[in-house]
Amino acid sequence: xxxxxxxxxxxxxxxxxxxxxxxxxxxxxxxxxxxxxxxxxxxxxxxxxxxxxxxxxxxxxxxxxxxxxxxxxxxxxxxxxxxxxxxxxxxxxxxxxxxxxxxxxxxxxxxxxxxxxxxxxxxxxxxxxxxxxxxxxxxxxxxxxxxxxxxxxxxxxxxxxxxxxxxxxxxxxxxxxxxxxxxxxxxxxxxxxxxxxxxxxxxxxxxxxxxxxxxxxxxxxxxxxxxxxxxxxxxxxxxxxxxxxxxxxxxxxxxxxxxxxxxxxxxxxxxxxxxxxxxxxxxxxxxxxxxxxxxxxxxxxxxxxxxxxxxxxxxxxxxxxxxxxxxxxxxxxxxxxxxxxxxxxxxxxxxxxxxxxxxxxxxxxxxxxx
Amino acid sequence: xxxxxxxxxxxxxxxxxxxxxxxxxxxxxxxxxxxxxxxxxxxxxxxxxxxxxxxxxxxxxxxxxxxxxxxxxxxxxxxxxxxxxxxxxxxxxxxxxxxxxxxxxxxxxxxxxxxxxxxxxxxxxxxxxxxxxxxxxxxxxxxxxxxxxxxxxxxxxxxxxxxxxxxxxxxxxxxxxxxxxxxxxxxxxxxxxxxxxxxxxxxxxxxxxxxxxxxxxxxxxxxxxxxxxxxxxxxxxxxxxxxxxxxxxxxxxxxxxxxxxxxxxxxxxxxxxxxxxxxxxxxxxxxxxxxxxxxxxxxxxxxxxxxxxxxxxxxxxxxxxxxxxxxxxxxxxxxxxxxxxxxxxxxxxxxxxxxxxxxxxxxxxxx
Numbered sequence: 131x132x133x134x135x136x137x138x139x140x141x142x143x144x145x146x147x148x149x150x151x152x153x154x155x156x157x158x159x160x161x162x163x164x165x166x167x168x169x170x171x172x173x174x175x176x177x178x179x180x181x182x183x184x185x186x187x188x189x190x191x192x193x194x195x196x197x198x199x200x201x202x203x204x205x206x207x208x209x210x211x212x213x214x215x216x217x218x219x220x221x222x223x224x225x226x227x228x229x230x231x232x233x234x235x236x237x238x239x240x241x242x243x244x245x246x247x248x249x250x251x252x253x254x255x256x257x258x259x260x261x262x263x264x265x266x267x268x269x270x271x272x273x274x275x276x277x278x279x280x281x282x283x284x285x286x287x288x289x290x291x292x293x294x295x296x297x298x299x300x301x302x303x304x305x306x307x308x309x310x311x312x313x314x315x316x317x318x319x320x321x322x323x324x325x326x327x328x329x330x331x332x333x334x335x336x337x338x339x340x341x342x343x344x345x346x347x348x349x350x351x352x353x354x355x356x357x358x359x360x361x362x363x364x365x366x367x368x369x370x371x372x373x374x375x376x377x378x379x380x381x382x383x384x385x386x387x388x389x390x391x392x393x394x395x396x397x398x399x400x401x402x403x404x405x406x407x408x409x410x411x412x413x414x415x416x417x418x419x420x421x422x423x424x425x426x427x428x429x430x431x432x433x434x435x436x437x438x439x440x441x442x443x444x445x446x447x448x449x450x451x452x453x454x455x456x457x458x459x460x461x462x463x464x465x466x467x468x469x470x471x472x473x474x475x476x477x478x479x480x481x482x483x484x485x486x487x488x489x490x491x492x493x494x495x496x497x498x499x500x
Numbered sequence: 501x502x503x504x505x506x507x508x509x510x511x512x513x514x515x516x517x518x519x520x521x522x523x524x525x526x527x528x529x530x531x532x533x534x535x536x537x538x539x540x541x542x543x544x545x546x547x548x549x550x551x552x553x554x555x556x557x558x559x560x561x562x563x564x565x566x567x568x569x570x571x572x573x574x575x576x577x578x579x580x581x582x583x584x585x586x587x588x589x590x591x592x593x594x595x596x597x598x599x600x601x602x603x604x605x606x607x608x609x610x611x612x613x614x615x616x617x618x619x620x621x622x623x624x625x626x627x628x629x630x631x632x633x634x635x636x637x638x639x640x641x642x643x644x645x646x647x648x649x650x651x652x653x654x655x656x657x658x659x660x661x662x663x664x665x666x667x668x669x670x671x672x673x674x675x676x677x678x679x680x681x682x683x684x685x686x687x688x689x690x691x692x693x694x695x696x697x698x699x700x701x702x703x704x705x706x707x708x709x710x711x712x713x714x715x716x717x718x719x720x721x722x723x724x725x726x727x728x729x730x731x732x733x734x735x736x737x738x739x740x741x742x743x744x745x746x747x748x749x750x751x752x753x754x755x756x757x758x759x760x761x762x763x764x765x766x767x768x769x770x771x772x773x774x775x776x777x778x779x780x781x782x783x784x785x786x787x788x789x790x791x792x793x794x795x796x797x798x799x800x801x802x803x804x805x806x807x808x809x810x811x812x813x814x815x816x817x818x819x820x821x822x823x824x825x826x827x828x829x830x831x832x833x834x835x836x837x838x839x840x841x842x843x844x845x846x847x848x849x850x851x852x853x854x855x856x857x858x859x860x861x862x863x864x865x866x867x
Contacts, residue, residue: 168809264657290618314791414688433546465593
């Protein structure tokens, strides 16, 4: 116990000796959550729509007015001798999302037998945006149909959306950003701290001391666990007060799981530093295995259910996969402890596993030298 | 000519790091392949629960259709319950939506039952798309019914999708990933390598030599640029062959834009190295700017969605322009007349950032 205290004292001294780095560690997450929370979103701001109206009748005018009144559509009238070519050109430049062609017989079909068909030529290069455009168009068509006495009210789906009724993507992304920042910061901190001692050679002094590997690792994790938790509280405060993300569940439960999650990040960082030989290499590895897998494989952006079985199994070894489920569940859905027993167990397993392996590595380095 | 000696020194230094080389070359390739499978924003196999309380044949038919689409995976066709029990199911996160066919008999037109969809809105994008698919299925059914009775829908859209007709998202994401990997390597390694010279005081030796600061920087940057170009070529070939992404444009343009992009990102490495005091801070800064550049590059979410107060970050972000150009070349087959402006901006960024760093460099060496 006395020895552990001494190690902790040394590690805390390390942390506080470099106020620049400490403030970077505390300020950076805030900057990240502020920037990314705004900048990463799927909400379609405006659909830039070109219009080629060959009909020029009262009904086509009504239809266009309907589009123009919708806040998502920005209409550009394509005039000139070759409007379709202009539309095609603008699509290629990327200055339009789509252009609509209203055929000359639109009005006749609309009032008569139907169907009155409008052509929509859509830029499909961003498949996600294109999908949204198709859907918005469909909704517009359904709305316009409703105005018709013949009535298309039959397609009235009674849709009820829980937890995020306005489908704001900040609800989805901000908790994800918390998970991303936490794992990166925690793995980064310990990897840096261990790699630096290795590079400076001061780790040999520690190895010569009577400290056990467990005590060294405890000394390396506990201060950074505290920093991680402080970081998390700051980010969560921002999420709540700045982005107005509701907190529906118990914050205490969230922090219990967060400790496990941060621990797995910290121990991952230690492990990486023990197998690499320089600060640069250690951080490069940390970067490779935390950033992209956390963004891509954890459900941060891409829904896990849509992944193939092989990739799906890869996602199971990413700690953020489990933490994301927990943090979104607790914050947005108000889920309780009992919903996340499995996830909690896996996170516990990760942290114990990584700590165990890095203890072994420490013992190995100690006996054999670096 | 003296810069050649410097280049030789830098290459020796890079090649000496046995551990870093495989990381730099192999890891990104593995990531490209794995990530290529992930970045399909196409929504498939969304787990849903279907509750059919209606006995009408229409409901049954719709159930079958929902089960048949690859978009959904019907997990449970379970017991009916109240809204609260559905809420609980969604809270546990087992399914993303519950579709309920409400009334016993279809009293509505076409024998349609009342359909209620209860969704988990947390993943807003997936929810919106899934809702779209669901109503699409029902719409399609109605359309068939209506035309079977010899009638027509009053209004309809005929969609024509350009550049990526199947809406394969890998076509959109794949080429962009090459840009990401280029950045990770160049920004990270260059800034650290410059700062290390200073930390180990070898920078003073270099400065004592007749080399000018810009030459020292070029000596650092050129090897990285060469490695970067090789990496880009390997990455592009992998992406094209492995994921069968159509290449509609001229690959020489791609080469050209790589040549214009690399100096821009390398100039940021220089700027970072003049701003910091230690390797550690260099790592911090390049790490932070890298994530910001990657997330705000338009790779994952459209640049147009970035609010105007933060738009400047995207405007000075070289990756954003590279990804835009790559996509234009790959998917739209655009010629240089469409993106020469982006190339000019990249060159402008390079000039601006290099000037800033050289101004800083004097301060940096005098410290």
